[in-house]
Amino acid sequence: MGNRPGTLPRGGVLGLVALWGVAWFGGYNVALNAAERLVDAGTAALLVAVAPILVAVAAVLVLGERLTRRLGVGVAVAFVGVALIAASGFTGHADQVGVALAVLSALLYAFAVLLQKRLLARMAAPTMTWLGALAGTAALLPFAPTLLAELAAAPPPATVGVLFLGVFPTAIGFLTWGYVLSRWTAGRTTAATYLVPPVTVLLSWTLLGEVPAPLALLGGALCLTGVVFATRR
Secondary structure, three states, X not given: OOOXXXXXXXXXXXXXXXXXXXXXXXXXXXXXXXXXXXXXXXXXXXXXXXXXXXXXXXXXXXXXXXXXXXXXXXXXXXXXXXXXXXXXXXOOOOOHHHHHHHHXXXXXXXXXXXXXXXXXXXXXXXXXXXXXXXXXHHHOHHHHHHHHHHHHHOOHHHHHHHHHHHHHHHHHHHHHHHHHHOOOOHHHHHHHHHHHHHHHHHHHHHHHOOOOOHHXXXXXXXXXXXXXXXXXX
């Protein structure tokens, strides 16, 4: 039987899921981690925070979503909040390669969100996350020898920390992300990620004893305000 007009064959869907997995689990994470080795966390956070704005604009052009005034204002306010949080952590050093890698990670982030939103109409979020993770893992297999060598030399707490990051922020985080994205618009979903910087500030304050700067507190308040404004109906 032929495919219905306007639909992709199953092989085409699987190919796009693999492309999404390589871009999201492979390219985005590698580019971001490489960037953070060259620039401070504040700079990286600010540059990656451009991604939700790219998604909101591209979702209107590519997915046909409606860019409401509430969403636009909320994203803008939240971005100002991220800028204030990042400004409180600037070191004054901006490595050009690091900046380029952070911008690349933002572009991969936006591309992956838009592609995932399209594909979630054809595949369940857990299945897509699992297949995407496999594709991303396959793309990173050339780094396996380095992984084995570093695991042999790494202290046990570091290995446990990496495993924790793989299970909770990655596996569970991406599963819940896919669930929300399948039910919300791409613009509103990515706007909600502006909650990450203020939550990070709060956790570093309570768990690590890192007292945030006044600018960081103000930025966190703006992030919360922007997210509430952007995601409310």
